[in-house]
Amino acid sequence: MSPTPLHIGGLLFEQVEQLDFTGPFEVLSRLPGAVFYAVAKTKTPIRDAKGLILTPEYTLNEVPQLDVLVVPGGVGVNTVMEDEAVLEFTRRQAAGARIVLSVCTGALICGAAGLLHGRKATTHWASHHLLKELGARAVKERVVMDGNLVSAAGVTSGIDGALAVAALLCGDEVGQRLQLYLEYSPEPPFASGSPETAPEDVLKVLQAEIGPVVAERAEIIRRVMARPRG
Amino acid sequence: MSPTPLHIGGLLFEQVEQLDFTGPFEVLSRLPGAVFYAVAKTKTPIRDAKGLILTPEYTLNEVPQLDVLVVPGGVGVNTVMEDEAVLEFTRRQAAGARIVLSVCTGALICGAAGLLHGRKATTHWASHHLLKELGARAVKERVVMDGNLVSAAGVTSGIDGALAVAALLCGDEVGQRLQLYLEYSPEPPFASGSPETAPEDVLKVLQAEIGPVVAERAEIIRRVMARPRG
Numbered sequence: 001m002s003p004t005p006l007h008i009g010g011l012l013f014e015q016v017e018q019l020d021f022t023g024p025f026e027v028l029s030r031l032p033g034a035v036f037y038a039v040a041k042t043k044t045p046i047r048d049a050k051g052l053i054l055t056p057e058y059t060l061n062e063v064p065q066l067d068v069l070v071v072p073g074g075v076g077v078n079t080v081m082e083d084e085a086v087l088e089f090t091r092r093q094a095a096g097a098r099i100v101l102s103v104c105t106g107a108l109i110c111g112a113a114g115l116l117h118g119r120k121a122t123t124h125w126a127s128h129h130l131l132k133e134l135g136a137r138a139v140k141e142r143v144v145m146d147g148n149l150v151s152a153a154g155v156t157s158g159i160d161g162a163l164a165v166a167a168l169l170c171g172d173e174v175g176q177r178l179q180l181y182l183e184y185s186p187e188p189p190f191a192s193g194s195p196e197t198a199p200e201d202v203l204k205v206l207q208a209e210i211g212p213v214v215a216e217r218a219e220i221i222r223r224v225m226a227r228p229r230g
Numbered sequence: 231m232s233p234t235p236l237h238i239g240g241l242l243f244e245q246v247e248q249l250d251f252t253g254p255f256e257v258l259s260r261l262p263g264a265v266f267y268a269v270a271k272t273k274t275p276i277r278d279a280k281g282l283i284l285t286p287e288y289t290l291n292e293v294p295q296l297d298v299l300v301v302p303g304g305v306g307v308n309t310v311m312e313d314e315a316v317l318e319f320t321r322r323q324a325a326g327a328r329i330v331l332s333v334c335t336g337a338l339i340c341g342a343a344g345l346l347h348g349r350k351a352t353t354h355w356a357s358h359h360l361l362k363e364l365g366a367r368a369v370k371e372r373v374v375m376d377g378n379l380v381s382a383a384g385v386t387s388g389i390d391g392a393l394a395v396a397a398l399l400c401g402d403e404v405g406q407r408l409q410l411y412l413e414y415s416p417e418p419p420f421a422s423g424s425p426e427t428a429p430e431d432v433l434k435v436l437q438a439e440i441g442p443v444v445a446e447r448a449e450i451i452r453r454v455m456a457r458p459r460g
Contacts, residue, residue, distance in 0.1 A: 019412070022252040022282070026385070029280035036281065045285065050259035051266065052252070055275065055283040104413075125413060142417045154413025155256070159386065163419050176422035176432045181440075182249070183334075183355060183384025185423025186416040187372045189393050192406035193415025202406045210411075 003033030006169070009066040009093065011109075012040040012056045013086065015076030018048035019155050020103040024070045027162035027178055031170055037063045041085055049075045060089040065096045068165060072158070073105030073124060075213055081112040081220050091115065094148070099165050102151045103158035108217065110149070111136060112224045120146040124154035125195050126210045133221045156193075159184065233263035236399070239296040239323065241336075242270040242286045243316065245306030248278035250333040250388050254300045257392035257408055261400055267293045271315055279305045290319040295326045298395060302388070303335030303354060305443055311342040311450050321345065324378070329395050332381045333388035338447065340379070341366060342454045350376040354384035355425050356440045363451045386423075389414065 008028050010021050029036045040046060040056035047053055071090060080086050090113040094100045102110045107123035110116055111134030121136040122128065122144045131138035137146075143161045144151045150168075152161030163184070167175030192198040198206075238258050240251050259266045270276060270286035277283055301320060310316050320343040324330045332340045337353035340346055341364030351366040352358065352374045361368035367376075373391045374381045380398075382391030393414070397405030422428040428436075 017256075018252055019256040022248055025280070025282055026247075026249040029282070038282065050255070052255055052259070052268065053285040053287070055285065057283070142415070154411075156389065156412045156414045156416060160417050160419060167419060172420070173429075173432055173435075176420045176429060177436050179418055179420050179422040180424070180428040180432060180436055181384075182386045183423060184386045184416075184418050185372070185427065186386060186414075186418065187390050188409055188414050188416065189390060189397060190402070190406045190409050192409040193413060195410070197415065198410040199403075199406060202403055202410060205403075206407050206410055 005035050006031055006033045006068070007037065007064055007066045008034055008068040008070070009037040009039045009063050010070040011072060011086070011090070012038055012046050012054055013076045013080050014046045015049045015074055016046065016054070016072050017074030017104055017155055018052050018054060020072030020074060020106060020158050021054065021070065023156065023158040024101060024103060024162035026182065027159065027166055028068060028070070030178055030181070031166055031174065037066070039063050060085060066093050067097060068099045068101060068169070069093045069097050071100065071102045071106035071109050073103060073108070077105045077108050078213065078217055078220055080109050081224055087113040098148060098169065100149050101161055101165055102149070103161060104152070104154050107131065107151045108134065108221070112221070115149065119149055120144050121149065121151040122153045123151065126207065126214055127217060130218060130221055133218070133225065235265050236261055236263045236298070237267065237294055237296045238264055238298040238300070239267040239269045239293050240300040241302060241316070241320070242268055242276050242284055243306045243310050244276045245279045245304055246276065246284070246302050247304030247334055247385055248282050248284060249385050250302030250304060250336060251284065251300065253386065253388040254331060254333060254392035256412065257389065257396055258298060258300070260408055260411070261396055261404065267296070269293050271313075290315060296323050297327060298329045298331060298399070299323045299327050301330065301332045301336035301339050303333060303338070307335045307338050308443065308447055308450055310339050311454055317343040328378060328399065330379050331391055331395055332379070333391060334382070334384050337361065337381045338364065338451070342451070345379065349379055350374050351379065351381040352383045353381065356437065356444055357447060360448060360451055363448070363455065
């Protein structure tokens, strides 16, 4: 007997951070009954921030009501936060979805769509201060759950978030089986996975590098929040 | 001043385990001077084991001598192990590469290409017993280095392996910066990331599920090793 279909969608856009998408895909596409929809405004292949081609197979209006919507982040978030078609899609799907999983700065897209008001959420450390501008209750944890919103911190945390979603929807045994399949017993080579643990110089260099994108993001959020609500 | 180009190639094939490829891509495409080549026999887009489309942009003969060759694994390995064109490419590139990074059962492709004789290596736990059939000195560690061969264990270990390669090639600070950028301070939800830690029932169910692919793999390796060497 086949399990009931579980409709899972992952949003794609130019300059997505591909691991925000592919990490959760790896986990969630393996859930019992999973049907995964790579979805975007058009089916034109997109490139991630470093040039990897990913190909959406569904447009925003072609996917059914999703059980799980994955919203990845990346540099491209700055454009998506002002893209009303994608925001409307996110809002509409979120209203009926069992889970919305934001990964990294995908949380900011959720925020621009109006999904964060009064809700606990997290995002990539370099944009974490922007959560409150979107009305969220910012939490410094790797995976944060509030109602049907599951938010994961930066990039790789999408794997942790997706495994948590797997367990939520299908039980701990499925989560454990996927973790074993993916041999997810990580051994990061350095104590450098967060601003709290990274060497100070390393943090400073990276902050300087990311700074302009984050500053632009702050400007965009001001515009988004000042927009009249429909 | 631009850094010296660092030519990095990642092999694609039908039914690749996409995270074996996309995890290292996420890390290595961000090395100073990195030029990343997604390479395959043809430029026809391929699908990973769960249907995600990935698009090679270079054929085997179009890439220059690589500094780093990433060899991912997945169900498709069973076909690639008998694909002489890919094996020849792997052998030829490995001879001049600074690093060959195998991820998951990508190690078996390296083995079929004759790269594992007498060398320490690891692979996904479910295929680990096959390493010795390929002449390797099988090691149960997450990331194993022997000469220019860096092998990572199952799927997610490609992230650890790629960070180790980043540090090897560009120094610890670059590795630390990338780990911080990717917010790689993992918190797996379960103690289930290896056969040693997973609940016994979970291990049994998964072994039964993977069993046929692994058994076929053992047959293929027997054929490959019996083949006359050129």
